[in-house]
Structure formats: structure tokens, C-alpha cells
Amino acid sequence: MADDAPPPQAATVSRWISILRIALPIAMLLLAVAAWWLIVWVKEIPPYIMPAPNLVARSLVNDWPTLYPALLVTVKITFTALALALIGGVALAIVISQSSWIELALYPYAVILQVTPIVAIAPLILIYAPSTQTALLICAFLVAFFPILSNMTQGLKSVDHNLLNLYELYGASRLQTLLLLKLPASQPYFLTGLRIGGGLALIAAVVAEFAAGTAGEGSGLAFRLLESQYRMNLPRLFAALIMLTGTGIAIFGLTSLISHLMLRRWHESAVTREN
């Protein structure tokens, strides 16, 4: 490692690059908000059609006591559904990978669940589930479950055949092969499933709530959104939308961080290319 300290010029350039990395997206965001404000102001658009950013910000603060509990409800459904989908998806993938007969028997049902639009089965689930909360949870689970299952199944099947031979040669048990070889080897696939499933769980939680149309105490952000639309309270609608988007970004950031931490030492996708 002779080039521990890069020449001063290169250091300046790389510092500018890291500043730009943060500054550029922020500048773009500010620009977009400014344009929004300008359009509303110049065209004198009334707030019940398109509120100015300052009204939305005020609503975000003033309506926080209403919106925050609703956000918690949605987040709770999303994460519970995601956790269940992770457990269920990984467990079923392991079972499926043990025998092609089991796969033949179970996989078609997983596919049927995946291809049937969730909005279409939500009414049925609402009828059969003991409570609306459970119904929402089931909907979000069903949507998040499949990407985790299919990625994990693919991962467990994609283990290097030579490594499988090696394990066989050294007399590894089925359990050893699963724990020391198949599960670690499927990490990248699992994490892809996690990232897709995380985003879909939130979307499904919102869509299911639209379908359910639950009102009153214990309702989620999606209902607050609908409610704001009925009442023409556009600033609050935008505020709720921003909170949903923020939640989605947070989930994406969290799953990407987990992915980075798990893969950074060894997987090509997480390692910086050095040329």
C-alpha cells in the first residue's frame, strides 16, 4: 500500500465529489419545491386544488396529532407483515429446497396468490378475517411474501455445485449443508427479496386500507388520505402523502443498509470496484 496518501489535488477533488453527492439531491429538491411554490403563486391556484408548500408544511405540523397515530398504525402493519413474510418465505423456501416433490405440490399456490391482484381478494379477506387489522395484515403479508419466497428459493438452488460436492466429500450432514453453505450462499437473494418485499408491504398496507375503508380510531394513514380528499383538505392530503413517501424511503434506506452491512465484505454488488 504505497499510495496511502493520495496527492493533495486528488484529495481536493474527492472532497468536492463527496460534497456534491449530498448537495446535488438537496439542491434539486429545493428547486422542485420552489417551482411548485412559484406556479401556485403566479397562477393563483386555490389551496383546495393545489396548496402551496408552506400550507402543506403548516398542515404537517398542525395535523401531526391526527396524522402521527395513523402513521404508527400503517407502519406497524407494514413491519409486522414484512416480519411474517420473512419468516414464512424463508421457512417455505427451505422446505421447498429439500425436495422437488414438495416444490411441485406447494409452489403453484404461491404463484396463484402472487398473480391474483390484492385489491381483488381484499374484500374476501375482509369478510373472513376476525378484525379489519388482521385483514390488512394478511393483505400486506400476501404481497410481501412472494418476492421473498421466490428469491430465497432461487438462492437456495443456486449454490455452487463444486461447493456442494465438497460438502458431500467431507461427509456434511443435511443440517450442516443448510446452515454453513446454502443459507450463507443465498444472502444476496434473500436481501433482494427483503428490499422488494419491504417496499411492497407498505404499498399493500395502503391499498388494503383503501379497500377496507376503515374509519375512526385505529385507522391508518391511507384512511386519513381518503378522508382529506372527501373534505377537500388538500394540504392535509399532501402532508399524509409526504409522510407515506418518507416511510417508504425509510424502509428502502433501512433494507439497503442491512444489505450493505451483510454483503460489504464479500459480495461483488457491495464492494467498490478498484481499477
Added chain:
Amino acid sequence: MTPIAPAGSTASQSTDISGSGFDEAEPASQRPVVCLQSISKVFSNGTLALQDMSLDVRQREFVSLLGPSGCGKSTALRIIAGLGAPTSGNVDWPQSGTDRKPQNAIGFVFQEPTLMPWATVFDNVRLPLRLAGQSKRQSRERVMEALESVGLEDFARAYPRELSGGMKMRVSIARALVPRPQLLLMDEPFAALDEITRFKLNNDILRLKEKYGWTVIFVTHSVFESVYLSSRIVVMAARPGRVIKEVTVDAPVARDESFRTSAQYAAYCRTTSEALHDAISASHRDMA
């Protein structure tokens, strides 16, 4: 002087050293480590990968299986390793007194390094001991010794992707030697490496073979490599895969770079090349 063993067109047990059976009086160490008896292998698609192959490998022998692709040399190696059974014929382990391969008696080095990318070099080398139920503490000493013998003791905590191709292969070799195998099986281990790295690893293998008293079966498609390393070269033809000639390399076991430039080496390379040429034309004839 001429090293070519009299080889029949079908029979392979043609040399004296791999002769017919052994006396009861013979000490166990003089018995072959492994005997292939008329092994045939038909793949599920109907390909006759190996036809009637017989081979005795004695203790401390270095046997190369040399031939064009499709001659069944890798198939033979996998059958010896117990990865897939022969369609007919037997694999015998005279020294173990049974027809079961002795536990942990075999080390296998694949063409690719075949390392687990998510595990450190240390954990990759430790794998055979871990699978045998040894704890990290119990196995530390042997893993480090194996890493030292391939010159990678400073890389125990590195990940495979941080290593060069040659270094990865060394890790693979260290992993094969850590259970202290009697028999080392190598399936074109250096085929993907550049020649300089390959020469270095050739010398490493010879040195380690002496140090640990290994018996080696080495699959290669390189005439030069097989002559440099082997005490015996089994030349095979394809379609169907079979043994057509054996070349005994009657040179000192301790070899170094000077052997590469010797007249003896050149002579063996020529003999072996001719044998390989016969094998290739035999393969083509059967294709027509």
C-alpha cells in the same frame, strides 16, 4: 531406459508396479492405496464416459491422468472420491481392509478454487475440520499450519475476493491438506492459472507431497505438467473414455526447476506427447 510400459489397447493393468494382486505377506503400506477394478460409467444421457478402467495407485505415487476433454479423467477422479458411483466395477481400498473409503482419507482440489466467498480464508480452510465437529479452538493450530505450508499465514483474515487467482488456489490446497489426507485428488487445479503461477504451484505440490507423504492422483491436459510432477502418467482417450497407455517417469522424486531443462524431461515430454497424440487420434477415429 525407455519408460513406456507395455500397454494393451484395452487393458490398463499393464505395468509391473500396478501388477496383479498382492501377497498376504506384503506389509500393508506396500498395498495399493486405491484400486479401480473395471470401472465403467454411463451418464443418464447415454454417454459412455468411462469404459472398463482399471488402475492401482500405490502409496506415495504421483499418478497423472492425461487426455483430451471427454476422456473421463475427471469422471474417474470423482468416482474415486465417492462423488457418484460407477455404473459397473469396483473401487477398492486395500489399506483400509474394507471397500469403504476411509473417513477423511481424501483431499480434493477442484479446477476452480471453490471457496466460500462469505467466509474468511481461515474459515474456508477450517471447513473440513468444522464439518467433522471440531471447534474453532481445536482446529486453529492445524489450520494455521496448513496456511503456513502454502505461505498464506498472513492472509487468514482476508476474504477470497481480496486474493489473486494463485493465492485462492493455495487456499484451496491448504483446505485439502488440513484433514491430513492420505490421498490427494486434484482435478486440473492449475488449468486457469498463468504459467509462472502454475510453475510455482507445481513446485509447492511436490514439496508438500514430500513433506506429508501424500499419494496424489492428478488430472491434467498438460503434457509438461504431467511429466514434471508424476511418477506415472495414465494416458486416456475419449469416446468412450478409456486408458490407452501408461508412461512411467523414472526420474528422482525430488525435482526442481533444473528438471524442466534436462534432457530426461524433454525425452519424457516427447514420449508422453506421442502417447497423447495416439490417444487423440483414437478418440477421433471412434467419433467417425
